[in-house]
Amino acid sequence: GVGCTLDIDTAIGDGGQLGHSSSLQRGQSIPDGEHWHGSPAVPTTADYCKVRNVNPPRIRRFLYEAVQLIGLFAIITPLPLLFHSYWENVGDDYQETIGIVAIGTTVTLFGYIAVAFLAATLAIWDRALNYYTEWAEIALFVAVLLTSAITIPFYIFVERASLGFRKLKPQMTTIYDVTFWRHERHWKLADSPIVRLFAGTPFRPMILRMLGVKVGKRVYDGGANLTERSLVEIGDDVTLNEGCVIQAHSLAEGAFKSDFIRIGDGCTLGPSAFVHYGVVMGKGSMVDADSFVMKGEELEPNSIWRGNPAKLHRFVEPVSEGSGASS
Structure with a gap:
């Protein structure tokens, strides 16, 4: 996966899988055909390759x-x-x-x-x-x-x-299908300097809208990386901290898959948080710093997710208007 780390004296067996942002520490090894994820990595039942590799002509x-x-x-x-x-x-x-x-x-x-x-x-x-x-x-x-x-x-x-x-x-x-070739051509032409401009300013959401992102009101973007911008929907009052990644695709073992990512009103992505494709964030939910939300996860409203892979940490009570006013 993306951002993996392999320490010395580690090994991955035939057909083994190591998830995004995961790490194998010294002495760890993945047996043949097993799927591991996390930091340090542990066995998981998740299959990171829903479309099996093919042997094209x-x-x-x-x-x-x-x-x-x-x-x-x-x-x-x-x-x-x-x-x-x-x-x-x-x-x-x-x-x-x-x-x-x-x-x-x-x-x-x-x-x-x-x-x-x-x-x-x-x-x-x-x-x-x-x-x-x-x-x-x-x-x-x-x-x-x-x-x-x-x-x-x-x-x-x-x-x-x-x-x-x-x-x-x-x-x-x-990756041998014409559909993916078109998508890859889009990647090359979409990697332009303007996607890194105006981080942390009101101009950033304006740029994202013009690039095809469905963006709500009062959005703060401190420098998020959106790989497939027209597959991302961002609600009102959302906070995207510096270095967070919103990746609406997966590419592994010759297989490519993409899906929508929906971020509800009032959600927060911490610094360097990673959200994979198919994720739906409920209203007021939060992904903690350096956390990795696996593909297809649904975050309940007002929930906080933490870790790699991210798990439900706790719920918070939403703050209503006027609740902080003194009597």
């Missing part, structure tokens, strides 16, 4: 690897060269598949090229530096405003365009 595995290479060398590596050696030994099924891959890859390439055109902002900063001796910090401030006015709408457009201006839907598939 050689050509399909090759196509997937080719798409990965194109992601790394988007413009340098031309697509025809990658498939030339296979071209004469395949049938109609391959040509149909390669057509789909070519379309997706072309869209990705144009996305990278379009991002490169943001170099036009250098012209703004060139002017700002030229006028710095006359306008001093005012020239830099104006340059920041103009750059933001160009880049923020552009990156929002790129991310929404990567989804065809639609929203993500829950998926259960393998």
Whole structure:
């Protein structure tokens, strides 16, 4: 899983699974086929891979690897060269598949090229530096405003365009399926600088709304990481502390699954808390710092969850308006 730690003198047997943010301490070992989770890790009945790994045809595995290479060398590596050696030994099924891959890859390439055109902002900063001796910090401030006015709408457009201006839907598939390839293309184009801007300010929820997150009123976001933004729903008066992760997908053993995450009104995620896909947080519930909420958990209203994996710690009495007023 993500964020796992293996100490010296540890081992994982064939088919073993170690959950997210878990750790094997010195001398621990996972027997063949067992599933462990926690810090220190202990045996669990949870299965982190609902979709079993498949053995795809050689050509399909090759196509997937080719798409990965194109992601790394988007413009340098031309697509025809990658498939030339296979071209004469395949049938109609391959040509149909390669057509789909070519379309997706072309869209990705144009996305990278379009991002490169943001170099036009250098012209703004060139002017700002030229006028710095006359306008001093005012020239830099104006340059920041103009750059933001160009880049923020552009990156929002790129991310929404990567989804065809639609929203993500829950998926259960393998990494060799075209559906996952499209999702991975979205990841690459959605990893933009604006997702880290304005943490802890009222502008942060505004950015999230424009990126497709359903966000309520009076939300504080101190720097949360949302991997699938259109699969997340955040209610009113929610607090997202620094470093918390809201991950609406799982990727393990060649299997990919995604689902909604719903955070109710008045909920709180502590620093570095991790919420997995399929989680529903009831009104006023709280996830403590460094806690990991497993996929599919339903947190009752006004409950506090703590630990890795997170378990119900206790309930709290909600504070009503005027309860703190003295008689």
